[in-house]
Amino acid sequence: MASRTLPLFSCVAHNTFRSHMRLFGSGGGNGLSAVSGAVSGGVVGVVGAAGAVGSSHLLLDRGLAVRPFTSGKKSASASSTFVQSTSFASLPLSRSTSSRDHVASFSTNSHDHSNLHQPDQPDNSPDVHWDFTEANYDKVAEIVARYPSNYKAAAVIPLLDIAQQQNDGWLSVSAMNRVAAILGMADMRVYEVATFYTMFNRSKVGKYHLMVCGTTPCMLRGSRDVYAEISNHLGGVEFGDSTPDGLFTLSEMECMGCCVNAPMIAVADYTNGTEGYTYNYYEDLQPGDAVRIIDSIKDKGISSVKIGSQTRGTCEPKDMQTSLTSTPPGPFCRPLIKKEAEQKA
Template identity: 45%
Template sequence: MTIKEIADENLQPKSFEWTDESQLTIDKILRQYPAGRQASAVIPLLNIAQRQNCNWVPIKAIELIADTLGMPRIRVLEVATFYTMFNLIPVGKWFLQPCTTTPCWLRGSDEVMSCIKDKLGLFEHYASTSDGQFTLLEVECLGVCANAPVLQINDNVYEDLNYDLTGKLIQSLKIGKMPKCGSMSGRQGSMPKNGPTSLVSLKNSDGVPTWCTKKTTS
């Protein structure tokens, strides 16, 4: 289980206000809820606050969200501390979230974790490199079990990783380049690693798949 930390007071900003862009988005979101039900928008507003504040949510943002939605501040904090998607301490430019749940573990998530430790010296929750570029958070299922092991970096998910591929990914990030997300082994979607095995020979004489042709009756 992830232990959710809250940033020390010296790291907390003295104030937090919505930008004009954030306020427009919030107004649009709140119109989706009937009167008296605005508290249901707490997760979208936490997401907006986090994106506005370099990928973490300060206490002043918690207070502003509570005031915006007319709900107790402790209830906003309860939501923010429950979900791993919300960071309550500053994180690096590249936020690494490797999945180590059973499918990923069986497929080699230990290699991914070992590479992150060897290349970056990170092995604890919310540990960051000295230059502030990378932060690590081990997470539960990312929902891409068929292409395990996987690693989420900011909003992108990288699949089919091993030690070497994770190392190449980290090296690209070090020079400021984010590779295309998806399978790092080159496979398409979640097909078997050696290529498709089903519906590969069901074609007519014109080379058209038989399930695409319409049968007619006399």
């Protein structure tokens, strides 16, 4: 895909000009009078103590940079460290760009799609009515009450979490709009949160959301084999896909904090809405363990499966109080309890 050349004068650059405009006097050469509406003013740069222009780039947005400044005029303020240049540079992006759908494939959740409106989902529209249940409104009120009235927006993540649980595991546009209305936020601010955090799903998922950790520790311990076994067992579904019966969705997640018990998967249960919602870890897996867990969930429900490590207690060594393969060389603890008993006798 070909690279694109974009104009350098972005909103980032404009803010830079506004914040430093006071450093330039009306008689300071080219001035900044033409900057407010056109790309004909100067570029703000940094100079050293001796007045020489620094060679560092000023990065503006991904792939955009100002070429090293080679000429410029000191500002009207003698103590200022800023200069202005007489021209802008428009540089190619440092790498090819593509559509948001393609960029979303780099997300840490393989099921997450960042595009806000998805035409293939007619119920994902701001025109579709959505609201919290009465029971969930009680939870919403309790959460919002934890924050000062002028900081209600701090509750956006827990409210989105409740909305996702109620909405069978995904966030529709109307659900996000409802959260925004309750918190007095602009809709776009809520969209930004929902599309940034990968635990929020912007597409429908199955009743059970299977998430395979693909980060380095799990990968080294066999997570790719676990994924391959799950995919084959579910009829060839890949990351981001759901089974035809809508029961399982398979996704890849990045580190979920159980590296010591790698490899692991997480399963989110959306079968009973908010009241029955669970999010459990299953650790120390062999490929066959993952298949057994899935079959047990399908036949008997989520409660039929042991949570956590499948082979040991928490992250303790499996057979003894050491991870060494031979007898520990010491030092050993003194038998104080035995010694105390002997003294009392």
